[in-house]
Amino acid sequence: MKKQIPILITATVGTVLVLSVFFPPAKMLGEDFSLFFDIIAVFAFFLGGGNLVRVHFIKVYRRKSDWVYSVVTLVGFTMMLASGLFKLGGPPGISGSVTADGSYLNTMFIHIIAPLSSTMYALLAFFVASASYRAFRAKNREATILLIAAFVILLGRTPLGMMATGWVWESLSIFQIPNLAVWVMNVPNLAGQRSILIGVGLGVVAMSLRLILGMDRTYLGGDND
Amino acid sequence: MTNIGVIISMVFIFGGLLAIMIYSLRGKDIDRRIIFLFVFISVATSVIFNVEFKEYPTVIVKKVFDKIESLPPGSKVLISFDFDPAMKPEVFPMANAFVRHCLVKGHKIYLMTIWATGQALMNETVETVIKEEFPDAVYGEDYVTLGFKAGGVGVLNVIITDFRKMYPTDEHGTSLDSIPLFAEVKSAKDLDLVLPIGGGQPGPKEWILFIGDPGDVPIAPGLAAVVAPLIYPYYPKQAIGLLGGVKGAAEYESLLRQVYPQFQDVPAPALRMMGPQTMAHIVIMAFIVIGNITYFRSRRRGAE
Numbered sequence: 351m352k353k354q355i356p357i358l359i360t361a362t363v364g365t366v367l368v369l370s371v372f373f374p375p376a377k378m379l380g381e382d383f384s385l386f387f388d389i390i391a392v393f394a395f396f397l398g399g400g401n402l403v404r405v406h407f408i409k410v411y412r413r414k415s416d417w418v419y420s421v422v423t424l425v426g427f428t429m430m431l432a433s434g435l436f437k438l439g440g441p442p443g444i445s446g447s448v449t450a451d452g453s454y455l456n457t458m459f460i461h462i463i464a465p466l467s468s469t470m471y472a473l474l475a476f477f478v479a480s481a482s483y484r485a486f487r488a489k490n491r492e493a494t495i496l497l498i499a500a501f502v503i504l505l506g507r508t509p510l511g512m513m514a515t516g517w518v519w520e521s522l523s524i525f526q527i528p529n530l531a532v533w534v535m536n537v538p539n540l541a542g543q544r545s546i547l548i549g550v551g552l553g554v555v556a557m558s559l560r561l562i563l564g565m566d567r568t569y570l571g572g573d574n575d
Numbered sequence: 576m577t578n579i580g581v582i583i584s585m586v587f588i589f590g591g592l593l594a595i596m597i598y599s600l601r602g603k604d605i606d607r608r609i610i611f612l613f614v615f616i617s618v619a620t621s622v623i624f625n626v627e628f629k630e631y632p633t634v635i636v637k638k639v640f641d642k643i644e645s646l647p648p649g650s651k652v653l654i655s656f657d658f659d660p661a662m663k664p665e666v667f668p669m670a671n672a673f674v675r676h677c678l679v680k681g682h683k684i685y686l687m688t689i690w691a692t693g694q695a696l697m698n699e700t701v702e703t704v705i706k707e708e709f710p711d712a713v714y715g716e717d718y719v720t721l722g723f724k725a726g727g728v729g730v731l732n733v734i735i736t737d738f739r740k741m742y743p744t745d746e747h748g749t750s751l752d753s754i755p756l757f758a759e760v761k762s763a764k765d766l767d768l769v770l771p772i773g774g775g776q777p778g779p780k781e782w783i784l785f786i787g788d789p790g791d792v793p794i795a796p797g798l799a800a801v802v803a804p805l806i807y808p809y810y811p812k813q814a815i816g817l818l819g820g821v822k823g824a825a826e827y828e829s830l831l832r833q834v835y836p837q838f839q840d841v842p843a844p845a846l847r848m849m850g851p852q853t854m855a856h857i858v859i860m861a862f863i864v865i866g867n868i869t870y871f872r873s874r875r876r877g878a879e
Contacts, residue, residue, distance in 0.1 A: 377736075384733050385740060388726030395725070445748040449695045451702060459695045464660035471661040475855055479614045480607040483862040487870045497863070504860055507800075507822045508853040509628035516631075528633060535807050543808045 357564045364562035402427060430458060499534050506531020584620035588613065588854075592861045599865045602872035610862055617854040626850035630829035638816030639795040640676070640830045642768060648681030650767040651760060655782065656686065656693035656700070657773030662799050663696060668824040668845035669797035670696075670772050671704050672831055678709045678717065679835055683756050685766070687721035687742075689730050689777055694723040694746075708841060715754045722746030727777040731785035734763045764790040774799025779806060783813045797823070825849045 363383050370380025406420035432438065433454035437446050440453025449456045488494040505511040511527030518526050524533065560566040591613065595605060620626070632640070643652070654673055658666050677684045686697050701720060705712055712718055721742050724730045733741040738760060739751050751757040759765060763786050771782035771794065779796030783806075787794035793815050798806055800820025810817060818827055824845035831838050 381733060381736055381740070384726075384729045387729040388724065388733065388741065391726040391729060447698075447746060449698050451698075456695055456698070459660075459692075460699065464663060464696075467660035468664050472664070475618070476611045476614050479855070479859045479862060480610045482859050483605075483607075483610055483866040486863045487867055489870070497867075500863070501860060504856045507820070508856050509630055509849065510853055510857070512631040513628075528631065532633060532635065535804060536810075539804050540807050543805060547808055 353567065353570055356570055357567065360569075361562050361564060364558065368558075368562075399427070399431070430455060433458065499538070502527060502530050502534055506534075581620070581624045581626060584616070584624065588617055588620070588858070592858070592865075596861075596865050596868065599869040600872055602869055602876050604869055605865070613858050613862070614855055617858045618851040621851040621854045625847065626854065627846060628849055628853055630825050630846060630849065632826040632830050635810065635816050636818055636823055636826040637830065638811070639770075639818060640816075640827060640834075642793065642795060642815055643673075643676050643680060643682070644834075646680070646682060646767055650682045651685065651756075651765065652677050652682045652768045652770065653685040653687065653763070653766050655769070655771040655773070656688040656697040657690045657771055657778045658696070658775070658799070659690060659692035660696070662774050664844075664848065665799050665821055666772050666774065666797055666824070667696060667700075668821075668843070668848075669818050669827060670700055672824065672827045672845075673770050673772070673797070674700055674704050675708065675838060675841070676827075676831055676835075678705065678712055679837075682767075683716075684718045685721065685756065685760075686718065688723045689727055690773070690775070691723055691725070693773075697722075715749070715756060717756075719754055719756045720746040728781050728785055731763075731777070731781060735786055735790050736762050738762055762790070763792060766792050768792070769794050770797065772797035774802045778802070779814075779817075780809070783809050787813055821845050821848045821852055 366376055366379050366383055369376040370383075403424065406423050408414075409420040410417050410424065434448045437443075437448055438454040439457070440446055440448060440450045440455070447453075449459075482500070486493075486497045486500055488497050505514070506528045511531065515526040515528075523529055557566070561569070595609065599605065646652070652673075654670060654677075656670060674684060674686075686701070688694055688697055697720060701718075705718060709717075721738075722745070724741055726733075726741075730741055738757065742751060744750055745754060763769070769782055769786055769792050771779040773779055773796075779794070779798055779802075782796065783794050786792055794813065795815050795817065796806060797818040798820070800822070803817065803819030803823070806814060806817055818824055825843075825848070828843040828846050832843065
């Protein structure tokens with residue numbers, strides 16, 4: 351029963367959602383199932399939060415390696431949760447917004463999380479530079495094409511591209527670097543992306559069918575029996 | 576003073592790159608910390624001395640601009656803030672530029688997010704752009720904030736048929752039935768344009784698949800640079816145009832300044848960021864050249 355019920359729910363919901371696209375009478379049911387999904391999705395926050403506390407608490411309790419970072423995680427989590435749940439610093443009451451100006455949650459989000467996240471993302475520039483130095487080498491024909499495409503895109507994504515080739519006649523404007531960059535994105539990239547998308551789409555259909563028919567049960571946790 | 580600073584920095588950067596290029600003729604790889612140092616100096620210099628370049632808008636960005644321009648005043652435009660603080664520097668300027676453009680054209684804007692992290696950023700736009708630059712804009716009549724709902728694509732799947740099923744109230748708890756902006760809007764199909772901004776999942780791609788296609792609603796996404804190539808397959812039919820990364824945002828800001836001179840003095844963060852980005856690209860290209868010199872020299876020596 352532990353496996354049959356989830357498989358039955360998956361098969362019913364999956365079938366109705368597919369039918370709702372093709373048969374108008376099933377549309378209302380499809381909408382309701384989408385709504386159920388949104389309600390259930392809210393519980394993922396409880397599960398996620400609970401799991402985060404459990405994992406890091408065990409790490410701190412057992413003094414595992416780098417347990418100090420887990421303390422930071424737990425303190426940060428508790429601070430954010432408390433400021434959001436109790437609406438500290440913000441407008442009180444059930445209708446008071448947790449993201450209102452002056453609330454602790456909003457202040458911590460804007461002044462701590464936002465700059466820290468942006469900083470981490472910005473560090474990518476350094477690694478991209480180092481990786482480009484090592485990876486973009488004209489070792490063979492394919493690598494050379496990749497190298498040229500990278501140069502066109504790098505130049506085309508800056509005003510320098512137009513500064514360098516803006517003088518090219520209008521009739522030959524395709525050879526202006528920004529236009530070449532658009533061509534690279536619009537033709538070779540597009541062809542590759544579309545073929546991947548079609549492949550992924552077919553894969554999704556196959557995978558969905560396996561799930562609906564109960565042939566794939568890995569989502570139930572572990573074995574496939 | 577600024578010019579002298581820029582000149583000294585450029586001499587240092589390009590002189591240093593030339594010296595490394597000469598060094599690379601020996602066929603030896605350079606330490607990656609040197610690359611980090613040059614990227615740091617080039618970006619820091621551009622930020623400190625405010626190095627700016629003129630932007631030339633591309634067709635794909637112009638199409639988004641022209642679409643908003645061509646809509647009659649009072650058109651219903653939805654802007655979705657589907658991003659987190661990590662993406663903020665890249666895509667937040669797009670959101671603000673879209674809001675400015677829509678309000679100056681007299682469009683009605685609906686703000687929402689399907690990312691939990693998007694709500695605070697959406698409110699930042701309301702506080703810093705709408706309330707400061709458009710004090711006459713009335714909440715509920717000119718703009719409305721729906722806030723965040725969990726569920727990702729499930730949210731989109733519901734609002735395509737009925738907003739009220741997913742959002743019985745706006746962000747502040749006011750019933751949608753008492754908000755004038757929703758008097759003629761039942762579902763996302765009633766919108767004239769959707770501008771999803773983001774770079775993750777769910778994001779602009781899901782807006783195209785779940786709102787644009789089934790609802791026949793024009794979609795013009797604003798994207799983080801890394802995901803822009805993934806959305807090109809949907810252009811020009813399913814996505815009427817798109818803004819990719821800081822460059823796309825800078826082009827849009829530049830168009831906005833050209834057409835509406837009143838925006839000359841409002842902040843244009845993307846235009847400011849193009850200086851550091853351009854310098855970083857130059858340094859990266861220089862190191863690619865250096866890497867190839869090193870490679871060919873070392874291969875030649877190996878052959879000898």
